[in-house]
Amino acid sequence: MAGKEDTLAAIHGVAIQPTCQNDDSAKFSEQAAAGAASMLIMEKGEEQMFDLDGKIAVITGGASGIGLATAQRFHAAGAQVVIADIADGSAKAEDLDGLFVHTDVADESQVAALLDRAAQHYGRIDILVNNAGIAIGAGTISEQVYEDYRLQFDVNLMGAVFGIKHVVDHMPAGGAIVNTSSMAGVLGFPGFASYGASKWSMIGITKTAALELAPRGIRVNAVCPTGVATPMMDDDVAPEDEVAMIEMFQPINRLATADEVAAAIQFLVAGDCAMVTGHALHLDGGLFAGTSVQSLELALEAFRTRQR
Numbered sequence: 001m002a003g004k005e006d007t008l009a010a011i012h013g014v015a016i017q018p019t020c021q022n023d024d025s026a027k028f029s030e031q032a033a034a035g036a037a038s039m040l041i042m043e044k045g046e047e048q049m050f051d052l053d054g055k056i057a058v059i060t061g062g063a064s065g066i067g068l069a070t071a072q073r074f075h076a077a078g079a080q081v082v083i084a085d086i087a088d089g090s091a092k093a094e095d096l097d098g099l100f101v102h103t104d105v106a107d108e109s110q111v112a113a114l115l116d117r118a119a120q121h122y123g124r125i126d127i128l129v130n131n132a133g134i135a136i137g138a139g140t141i142s143e144q145v146y147e148d149y150r151l152q153f154d155v156n157l158m159g160a161v162f163g164i165k166h167v168v169d170h171m172p173a174g175g176a177i178v179n180t181s182s183m184a185g186v187l188g189f190p191g192f193a194s195y196g197a198s199k200w201s202m203i204g205i206t207k208t209a210a211l212e213l214a215p216r217g218i219r220v221n222a223v224c225p226t227g228v229a230t231p232m233m234d235d236d237v238a239p240e241d242e243v244a245m246i247e248m249f250q251p252i253n254r255l256a257t258a259d260e261v262a263a264a265i266q267f268l269v270a271g272d273c274a275m276v277t278g279h280a281l282h283l284d285g286g287l288f289a290g291t292s293v294q295s296l297e298l299a300l301e302a303f304r305t306r307q308r
């Protein structure tokens, strides 16, 4: 029967070395790590934190909203950006001295071709942001139909799966992948079952990919934003209702901006964040902390009105 190292090697196609064989080698590793850490601190004194200088980044859904804000931030932090989108993002890529590749992320061959092209152009890919997404067909579970699930799973989930699958051979150790999930991927939202299910499954894939790719030195994380002021929110079925609900129940009672989400993505991909993998970062405006003051006040007001 294969041992643990053999099994891991079979999964990753690489030989896995035991990290520590005896006391002497453990001591040596500690000394080496301490030396490396002090060098890093010295270098960091001259560097910008969370800088992406010289990194090659591919961002799907990069022509609009969160993806575009991410491309702009990455460019400002020194990265070369590749914008991939089903919509035309060529002018936006040009503004950032980057590359635009027309891509439907629901089509595996197009995602593979995108990543081949980016790697051919720049030599490798250091960062992949699987961000392209759609939100359609709001309705209860009884109202939603198979097609709602299929379309959103094809784009939101499979787009990210294809990205992870095909980027690995182009991504050296130190690489980072971020998947854009949602608050709807960590909480239930009545009326958004199919969207929510696609976003919950992205977190499952994020965690499995983080485990499978850790031996290659590649980190995989997800961001889970609350409502964000982007064209997706404009096109949403009931944007005014959603904004009103957020104002009522979310402690920081406003929509996030696309740049606030992009900042979290930059944090997760930067080398400064090297110990974080398999994480789903909540950009929740305090939702997970508990019931907002304004919700409590509204409930109390409703109770008092009923008592009168």
Ligand SMILES: NC(=O)c1ccc[n+]([C@@H]2O[C@H](COP(=O)([O-])OP(=O)(O)OC[C@H]3O[C@@H](n4cnc5c(N)ncnc54)[C@H](O)[C@@H]3O)[C@@H](O)[C@H]2O)c1
Binding pocket: 060, 061, 062, 063, 064, 065, 066, 067, 084, 085, 086, 087, 103, 104, 105, 106, 131, 132, 133, 134, 135, 155, 156, 180, 181, 182, 183, 224, 225, 226, 227, 228, 229, 230, 231, 232, 233
């Ligand atoms: N806006 C929000 O409130 C919100 C909240 C949480 C999570 N998200 C997620 O953030 C991500 C970005 O959304 P956004 O708010 O910036 O919306 P957006 O509509 O501004 O941007 C989405 C981009 O994805 C592209 N896209 C859609 N289908 C595609 C496909 N098949 N192939 C390639 N590109 C495709 C669109 O053309 C668009 O440019 C999505 O995954 C979305 O689910 C959004």
